[in-house]
Amino acid sequence: MQSAIKNVTVIGGGLMGSGIAQVSAQAGQNVILVDLSSDVLAKSQKSIGANLGRVAKKVYKDKPQEGEKFVAESMARIKTSTDPAEAAKSADLVVEAIVENMNVKHKLFSQLDAVAPNHTIFASNTSSLSINEICSVVKRKDRFGGLHFFNPVPVMRLLEVVRGAETSDATYKTMMEWGKAVGKTCITCKDTPGFVVNRLLVPYICEAIRLYERGDASARDIDTAMKLGAGYPMGPLELADYVGLDTNKFILDGWHKKYPDQPLFNPIPLLDKLVAEGKLGVKAGEGFYKYDKK
Numbered sequence: 001m002q003s004a005i006k007n008v009t010v011i012g013g014g015l016m017g018s019g020i021a022q023v024s025a026q027a028g029q030n031v032i033l034v035d036l037s038s039d040v041l042a043k044s045q046k047s048i049g050a051n052l053g054r055v056a057k058k059v060y061k062d063k064p065q066e067g068e069k070f071v072a073e074s075m076a077r078i079k080t081s082t083d084p085a086e087a088a089k090s091a092d093l094v095v096e097a098i099v100e101n102m103n104v105k106h107k108l109f110s111q112l113d114a115v116a117p118n119h120t121i122f123a124s125n126t127s128s129l130s131i132n133e134i135c136s137v138v139k140r141k142d143r144f145g146g147l148h149f150f151n152p153v154p155v156m157r158l159l160e161v162v163r164g165a166e167t168s169d170a171t172y173k174t175m176m177e178w179g180k181a182v183g184k185t186c187i188t189c190k191d192t193p194g195f196v197v198n199r200l201l202v203p204y205i206c207e208a209i210r211l212y213e214r215g216d217a218s219a220r221d222i223d224t225a226m227k228l229g230a231g232y233p234m235g236p237l238e239l240a241d242y243v244g245l246d247t248n249k250f251i252l253d254g255w256h257k258k259y260p261d262q263p264l265f266n267p268i269p270l271l272d273k274l275v276a277e278g279k280l281g282v283k284a285g286e287g288f289y290k291y292d293k294k
C-alpha cells in the first residue's frame with residue numbers, strides 16, 4: 001500500500017514513540033524521533049535496534065545478511081532530535097506520543113502549528129483524551145486526527161484511526177492509507193472516550209485492581225485466571241504494569257474528572273499509592289510485580 005506520507009516526525013521517544021518510529025522506518029519512511037531528553041533518545045535507539053533484530057530474525061530466517069541490511073537500512077532512516085519545532089518543519093505527518101496531559105499536548109501543538117508546513121497532518125496517539133479538545137489550539141483542525149497504536153507497537157496489529165469533528169475526508173483517507181502502509185489493520189472510531197479498545201480494556205483492568213485491593217485473590221491468581229480462563233495473552237495486572245501504572249492513572253483520573261457519576265472511573269487508592277511510590281510497572285522495575293530494570 002502506497003502512502004502520500006514520506007516524512008514522519010514522531011514526538012515522544014518513550015514506550016510508544018519508539019515503536020511508532022520503528023514501524024514507520026521499517027515501512028521505508030524517513031523518521032525524526034524527538035524527545036526532550038537525549039538519554040531517552042539513546043535508550044530508544046538501542047531498543048529499536050534490538051526489536052528490529054527480532055523482526056529480521058523472523059523475516060530473514062535463512063538470509064542473515066539480508067536481515068542485517070534490513071536492520072541497518074531501517075536504523076539509518078531514523079534521525080533523532082531534541083527540538084520538536086525544528087523537526088516538524090520537514091514533516092508530512094507529525095505523530096505525537098508525549099505524556100498524557102492536555103496542557104502539555106496543547107503547548108506542543110500550538111508551537112508546532114506555527115512552524116509546520118501547510119500540508120502537514122498532525123495526529124495524537126492519546127489513549128484517553130479528546131481529539132477535538134487537543135486540536136482546539138491549532139488552526140489546521142481539518143488536518144488533525146487520532147492515530148492510536150497499541151503496546152508493543154511492532155507486534156500489535158491494530159491502529160485506531162480517530163476522526164475529530166473537523167477532520168477532513170482527505171486527512172482521514174491519508175491517515176488510513178498511512179496506517180496500512182506501516183503494516184497495521186485500521187479501524188475507524190469517533191472521538192469518544194477511550195475509542196474502542198481502551199473504553200473496554202481500562203474498566204476491565206481497573207476492576208482487576210479493585211479485586212486485588214479487596215483481597216479477593218492474589219495478583220498471580222487474578223492474572224492466571226484471565227489467561228487460562230479467558231484466553232488473554234497477559235493477565236490484567238501484568239498488562240497494567242506493561243502499559244505503565246502512571247498511564248493507567250492518567251486515563252482514570254481524566255475520565256473521573258469528566259464523568260464523576262460513572263463508578264467505573266472512580267479513583268483506586270492502591271493505584272494512586274503505587275504511582276506515588278514510583279512503582280510505575282515494567283519501565284520502573286516494579287508495579288504489581290518486580291522486574292529487572294532495563
Ligand SMILES: CC(=O)CC(=O)SCCNC(=O)CCNC(=O)[C@H](O)C(C)(C)COP(=O)(O)OP(=O)(O)OC[C@H]1O[C@@H](n2cnc3c(N)ncnc32)[C@H](O)[C@@H]1OP(=O)(O)O
Nearest residue numbers: 051054055058127149150151152154155156198233234243
Ligand atoms: C494503553 C493504550 O492506550 C492501549 C494499549 O496499548 S493497551 C495494551 C495492548 N497490548 C496488549 O494487550 C498486549 C497483550 N500481550 C501480548 O499480546 C503478548 O503478551 C506480547 C506480544 C506482549 C508478548 O508475547 P509473548 O508471547 O509473551 O512474548 P514473546 O515470545 O517475547 O513475544 C511474542 C512475539 O512477539 C515478538 N515481540 C515481542 N515484543 C516485541 C517488540 N517490542 N518488538 C518486536 N517484536 C516483539 C517476539 O519476537 C515474538 O515473536 P515470535 O512469536 O514470532 O517469535
Ligand SMILES: NC(=O)C1=CN([C@@H]2O[C@H](COP(=O)(O)OP(=O)(O)OC[C@H]3O[C@@H](n4cnc5c(N)ncnc54)[C@H](O)[C@@H]3O)[C@@H](O)[C@H]2O)C=CC1
Nearest residue numbers: 012013014015016035036040097098099100126127151243
Ligand atoms: N503506554 C501505553 O501502553 C500506551 C500509551 N499511549 C499514549 O501514548 C502517549 C505516550 O505514552 P508512553 O509512550 O507510554 O509514555 P512514556 O512516558 O514512555 O514516553 C513519553 C515521552 O515523551 C517525552 N516528552 C514529554 N513531553 C515532551 C515534549 N513536550 N516534547 C517532546 N517529548 C516529550 C518524555 O520525555 C517521554 O520520554 C500517551 O499519550 C499515552 O496515553 C497510547 C497507547 C498505549
